[in-house]
Amino acid sequence: MAAIVEGIGLTKRFGIGDAAVTAIDSVDIRIEERELVMIVGDSGCGKTTLISLLGCILTPDAGELRIDGDMIDPINHDLSSVRRDKIGFVFQMFHLLPYLTALENVMVAMDIAKTKEAEAEKRAIELLTRVGLSERLHHRPAQLSGGEKQRVSFTRALANRPKIIFADEPTANLDSRQSDNLMDLIEELRQEHQTTIAIVTHHEGLRENADRIIHLKDGRIISA
C-alpha cells in the first residue's frame, strides 16, 4: 500500500544552547493508506510533537517529510494549505468554536477550504447525521455532552475529505462508554471514508482497534 505520511530522520528540538531539549530524535515513520495507527508512550515522550510534525503544524529541525507523495518544504510550501487539503485534526479538548452551532463548527472547516456554503451545509448535515447528531445540529458546544462534542470535532476533521486524520488523545475527556462509542464510530467512518487515522492515546483499551501500534520513548520510536 502507498504511504500517506512518510518521515525520515525527523528531529525536533525546543530551546537553544544548554537548555535545548530534543523532543523528537531522528524518527523514521511511515503510515500507509487506510491504516489505523495508535501512537503510544509515556507523558512527555514526544507523541504530540510527533503528530504536530506529521500534521505540518511544527516544522522539523532535520529530516524529510512526505505527505501523500509530496515532499513538504517548510520554507516554500504553504503549510496551511497542506493542513487544509490533506489533514484533519481532532483535539483532546475538542476546540469547537463556542459561538457556532454543531453544524456551523463543521461548516467552518469547509469555509476555510472555500467550499460553497450550500454544498458545505449539505455535507455537514450528512456527516453529523451519520455520527448520530441530526437532532443536535443547531446546538452550541455548551449544550452538547463531551461525547457529542468529540463527534462534532471528528466530523469537522472529516469535512474536507482529508488523506489522514491526526487525533490527539480524543478519548481523554470522555467516560469509558463514550470512549468505546467514539472508537466504534471512528472505525466505521474509517471504513466508509477510506481514511487513514493516527491516534495519540494513553488508553489501553483502544489499542485493540489499531492496525499498528507505534511506541515512542524519549523522542524515539522503540517499536512500530
Place this chain on the structure above:
Amino acid sequence: MKALFLKDMRYRQARVVLTTLGITMLISLILLLGGIMNGMRIQAQQYVNSTGADIWISAEGSGGAFIGFSLLEEELMAFLGSSPGLVENSASPLIFAQARPTVNGKPTKAMVVGYTLGNLGGPKQVVEGRMFTPRKYMDYRPEDHVPYEVIVDEKMGLEIGEKITISKDEVRVVGKAKSLMFVLDTPLLFMDIRAAQRVLLENTPYINMMVAKTDSKYTPDEVAANLDAFGAIEARTLEHTLSDIMEYWVDQPMKAVQFLRVMLWLVAGLLVGMITYVTMLEKTQEIGVLKAIGASNSYVMTLLLKQVALISVIGVGIGFCLSYIFAAAAPIFVKINLVESVIVACISLIVCCGSGYLAARKGIKVDPMIAFRGEIDSTPIRNVDMPTTNVALIGN
C-alpha cells in the same frame, strides 16, 4: 461562512456594543468641537461683514480694531473726512466693548456697539420697535442729554420697554434687531455712541475705532497703507480685520480644543486597537485552532478586520449622525460643516481601522500548536507568541 465574523461579534456583543458606543461618542465629540469652532468663526465674521465697512481704524499699537486696547479721539473724524480714498461722509466712529448688563436682576454677557444712527456700524432697521433716538449734536458736549435707549438682539428674549442695567446706568429697550451674535453666542446691544460713551467710558470723548467705505478708485489696501502712514492710527482692510478676528477670537483660544480633537482621534484609535488586541488575546486559542485546521493568515486577518471595520463604520456613522443632534441641542451656536465632517469621519475610520489592523497583525502570529493545549475559553494571555516553538518556520 459569510456571517462567521458576525456570529463571533454577537457572541461578544457586550464588548462590541461598548466599543461601538465609545467610538460613537468620541467621533461625535470630535465633530461637535469642530462645529463649535466653525460656529465661532461664522459669528466672529457676521457683525463685521454686516457693517458694510471696507476700512477699520484703531489706535496705533492696538494690533487691530478688535484685538487690543484702542482709544481714539473723535476729532480724528475731521482728518478722515479729508483723507483721499474714502467715500465722503462714510467715516463713522464706533465703540465696540464687552459689557456685563444686568437683565431681570441677572448679570449676562453682551457686546455693546455704540454708533451714530444712519452711519456704518449698526443695523439699518429693527425687526420690532423703533431705532434709538440719536443725539442732538454731532460734536461731543459732556453736558448733553443722552437718551438711554438700546436696540437688543431679537434672541435675547427682552421685550420692548423693558429696562436693563449697563454699568450703573439703566437703559430702555426700544427695538429689536435681527439676531447678529458675536463669538460664543454673545448678543450685540446697539446704542447711540454718546450713550455708549456715558455708560462704558465714563462720559469721555473717546471711541474704540472708526469705520469707513473706500472710494472705488482706490483699493482698500492702498487706502489702508495711506492712512497707516499718518502714524497715530492703524488702518486695516476688511479682509485683514476678519483675519485678525479669526486669529484673536477663534484660533488662539481654540488651540487647546484643536489639541483635544487630535487627542480624541488618538483615543478613538487606541480604543479600537486596544479592544481588538484584547479580543485577539481572548481568541488566541480559537485562532490557533482555525490555523491548525487549515486557515491561512489572510483568512484569520480578514475575520478580525471585518469585525474592526464593521465596529468602526457603525461607530463613526452613528457618531456622525449624533453630532448633528448634539449640535441642534447645544446651548451655543454650533455649525457642523458637512464636507469637513465627512473628511473627519473618513480620517477617523482610517485611524480606527489602522489601529485595529495593527492589533490584528498580532493575531496572525498565533502558533497553531496552541490548539493542542487548554480549553478555548480559558486561554492564558502568555500563549500569544509561543516562544517554545519555532514560530518563524510556521508562519504560513
